[in-house]
Amino acid sequence: MWDIGNFVADCRTAIDRDGTHKSVADVVGKAMSDPAAVTSALGEPTESGIIPLYKSSDLTIVNVIWKPGMTIMPHNHEMWAVIGIYGGREDNIFWRRVKDDPEGRIEAAGARALSTGDFAPLGKDIIHSVTNPIPKLTGAIHVYGGDFFEAERSEWDPEVLTEHAYDMSKVKAMFSD
Structure with missing residues (x-):
């Protein structure tokens, strides 16, 4: 049975042992080997959102629930x-x-493309955009090697692809509309 408290503790242990994403990827991979257990523990998604599960200066764990057809602009972390x-x-x-x-x-x-049960590590310098291309909610666990909500980073205008400061309030509004 998957448990968020144990998952947080395992992620904490992993980054205390190795501050890179490599050991945390093992923890996430183990969790995604039984996605039904994760869904059971977190509950079946009913609405989109960015739900913090754990936050510290060196680790943030978020339950991200994407609306059907939702796309978020290119951004870095x-x-x-x-x-x-x-x-x-x-x-x-x-x-x-x-x-x-x-x-x-x-x-x-x-x-x-990442589907149910898949996981992927993203390096510190990755820039990506994300789309939920299916007609149902998508649930994902996002683990970050820092304070995701306070970090200074960039986003890019989706039309002309120019760089601007990341606007967390705009992103949160996209998930709540």
Whole structure:
């Protein structure tokens, strides 16, 4: 039986042992090997949201529930992350900065679809956008190697792909609309 308290403790132990995403990826991978147990512990998603499960200066764990068809603009984290899908699907487009662009534009550099039971580590410098392409809610555990809610980072305008300061209040509003 999966338990959020044990999961937090396992993530804490992993980053205390190794401050990179590698050992946390093992913890998330183990959890995603039984996505039904994660769903049972957290409850079947009924509405979108960004629900903090744990927060400290070096570790944040969030239950992210994506609305059907929802897309969030390209953004970075300025810290590593490990994403695990316990129900639904999350499509990620990975971006890279256009060399010598004075406006900080980005261009697509790859993509990865994550489905129920999948997990993926994201390095500190990753820029990505996320879409829930299916007609139901998607539930995901996002583990970050820092304080996700307080970190200074960037987002990119989805139309012209220029860089701006990340606006957490705008992101939270996207999940609550």
